[in-house]
Amino acid sequence: MGGRPRPLYERGFALDKLIIKGGKKLSGDVTVSGSKNAALPIFFATILAPGTHEIHNVPFLRDINTTIKVLEQLGAEVEGNGNVVRINTGPIANFEATYDLVKTMRASVLALGPLLARFGKARVSLPGGCAIGARPINLHLKGLAALGADIKLEHGYVEAKAKRLKGGRVNFDIATVGGTEQLMMAAATAKGETILENAAREPEIIDLGDMLCDMGAKIEGAGTDTIRIIGVDELAPVTHRVIPDRIEAGTFIAAAAITGGDIRIHNMRLDHLDALVFKLQDAGVEIINRDNVVRVKGPRRPGAINIKTRPYPGFPTDMQAQYMALMCVADGASVISENIFENRFMHVSELMRFGADITVEGNTATVKGVKKLSGAPVMATDLRASASLILAALAADNTTEISRIYHLDRGYESIEKKLAALGADIVRVKE
Numbered sequence: 001m002g003g004r005p006r007p008l009y010e011r012g013f014a015l016d017k018l019i020i021k022g023g024k025k026l027s028g029d030v031t032v033s034g035s036k037n038a039a040l041p042i043f044f045a046t047i048l049a050p051g052t053h054e055i056h057n058v059p060f061l062r063d064i065n066t067t068i069k070v071l072e073q074l075g076a077e078v079e080g081n082g083n084v085v086r087i088n089t090g091p092i093a094n095f096e097a098t099y100d101l102v103k104t105m106r107a108s109v110l111a112l113g114p115l116l117a118r119f120g121k122a123r124v125s126l127p128g129g130c131a132i133g134a135r136p137i138n139l140h141l142k143g144l145a146a147l148g149a150d151i152k153l154e155h156g157y158v159e160a161k162a163k164r165l166k167g168g169r170v171n172f173d174i175a176t177v178g179g180t181e182q183l184m185m186a187a188a189t190a191k192g193e194t195i196l197e198n199a200a201r202e203p204e205i206i207d208l209g210d211m212l213c214d215m216g217a218k219i220e221g222a223g224t225d226t227i228r229i230i231g232v233d234e235l236a237p238v239t240h241r242v243i244p245d246r247i248e249a250g251t252f253i254a255a256a257a258i259t260g261g262d263i264r265i266h267n268m269r270l271d272h273l274d275a276l277v278f279k280l281q282d283a284g285v286e287i288i289n290r291d292n293v294v295r296v297k298g299p300r301r302p303g304a305i306n307i308k309t310r311p312y313p314g315f316p317t318d319m320q321a322q323y324m325a326l327m328c329v330a331d332g333a334s335v336i337s338e339n340i341f342e343n344r345f346m347h348v349s350e351l352m353r354f355g356a357d358i359t360v361e362g363n364t365a366t367v368k369g370v371k372k373l374s375g376a377p378v379m380a381t382d383l384r385a386s387a388s389l390i391l392a393a394l395a396a397d398n399t400t401e402i403s404r405i406y407h408l409d410r411g412y413e414s415i416e417k418k419l420a421a422l423g424a425d426i427v428r429v430k431e
């Protein structure tokens, strides 16, 4: 295996920007990378079983890099070569994930359950808020306490201890993705049976459950709202292939839709995107799945269709910003309500710089479609907001500059290269 994965997020990338000349209809073929939101918990699950795990179809993203840094901080040895990463968690001898890393990627809190399960102790920084909301982890901590963990919050850190976690019943107030993943991992080697009620149902949770079962865990119901876990004494390292990234795939579907393009998307799971697909088809987008290649033909102008974001299998909050960009050029007015995060309309003011007509009342945005957007200098604020600005720029007249695109590098592998290969006029330049 080659050396460590190339450090994607280097100083030089911090101030890159994208220059996009809009008006091109996308065409051709694009391949979706592995899922960021499946890979992150899967990487942390390797802590549960000492030895070398081999993870395939890993997307090269800033968040993967950060996760590797957290695992190395704990003492794991990590090697990467292309989209295959080998993680040896045998040498782990440190049980602390520090603030400097956790604050850059909140999913690092997923180290907590596995460290507690394997070593009986963990000290993990609280992640702090982020652009889209406060995003507390109270449900994670309540669940771990229900399995017998002694949890203390001190100086911005979670200090957790447990001789051995014991099975218990956990009922989540909110169907939390991270909380469900945290508890699945912690319960896998707890003594006795654990029942998770009102669990999140995302495909990424099914993928994590599949990997844990391959490691020897006894888990039923991943992907439903009730998950049953019978604790086992130990788990073994595995080789696992990460599922395709449904949000990256959805973003390319939206790119074909907003440019009136005709593209073919490879290595995606259309069944992971039902809610999005039904809404886009209502808006006039043609989406056909033939021999595992998804063909997307955008309409001359999309219809205006309302959405409400919901936990899976409802409309994904991670596609709300991209969908809003499409509705900015729709034939009519649409109402978009964000029901998962309290502050996920950061893209609205930037989209209005393109000439979009959007009014926001609380968690609801009303978008009045305009015939044409016009390019402007804009700034990315968070991962999916960055994607929505790219979509608007692809459809806009003349040229757009998007700054602070390090947000993009967190969740999209070389999106500018993939879009250029589809005929977009897009270049990445250093600020």
Ligand code: EPZ
Pocket: 036, 037, 038, 040, 107, 133, 134, 135, 136, 137, 138, 139, 140, 141, 174, 175, 176, 177, 178, 179, 200, 317, 318, 340, 341, 342, 383, 384, 411
């Ligand atoms: C995961 O975040 C995803 N991240 C997010 O994707 C995604 O938007 C989110 O799920 C919802 O689908 C990863 O998987 C790494 P939650 P997570 O716990 O687990 C509240 C992206 O763009 N909550 O399901 O943090 C929380 O504040 C990212 O790829 C509590 O109140 O989301 C939110 O309002 C953004 N207490 C709601 O639940 C808790 O203990 C859903 O959060 C936990 C969550």
